[in-house]
Amino acid sequence: KNEVEQSPQNLTAQEGEFITINCSYSVGISALHWLQQHPGGGIVSLFMLSSGKKKHGRLIATINIQEKHSSLHITASHPRDSAVYICAAPGTLYGGATNKLIFGTGTLLAVQP
């Protein structure tokens, strides 16, 4: 079982729809990262959060520490939002240190016009 799991793996939406991507983790974490990766590889950091909620434009990220769950929401989705969205958390997978990121497998989002 992966220590960081995402759902859904694939998501197709119509332009304008509200989108939710979920992330569950089994490690104790100091912060959770949401990242965006476009075809071709480049990764952009969207959010890093350790409690509550953060908002940037049409993107909202929430985290529930007790439930070990985080969500990324996209309001009024647009075709340019199409990308892979990845959550990542520092974990003890590599023994001892908790400063190494463990990545979820990603959610491939396609927003159709």
Place this chain on the structure above:
Amino acid sequence: ETGVTQSPTHLIKTRGQQVTLRCSSQSGHNTVSWYQQALGQGPQFIFQYYREEENGRGNFPPRFSGLQFPNYSSELNVNALELDDSALYLCASSLGASGANVLTFGAGSRLTVL
């Protein structure tokens, strides 16, 4: 303020060869982490360098090695290349080695091993 720059962007090698990938960290960042991303997979942590010292390593063999220089740029070296080493290699810099630091990623170096 410059971001993270990786070079080369693409390269092709044959089995048994050696490769060096380079990463220039964002201005002001002192930590560089390297990740391997196979096609269709999430990134896997290779190792991290903090203030020129290795600061943790993932489940990769010793033929994966690295360096960090006084200006905090970094190199990833892979010896005796194998076909399975074909992947996108990403570096990310941050201010501090904690997992609670914002990361800035480079665009990656895509390695193909034939």
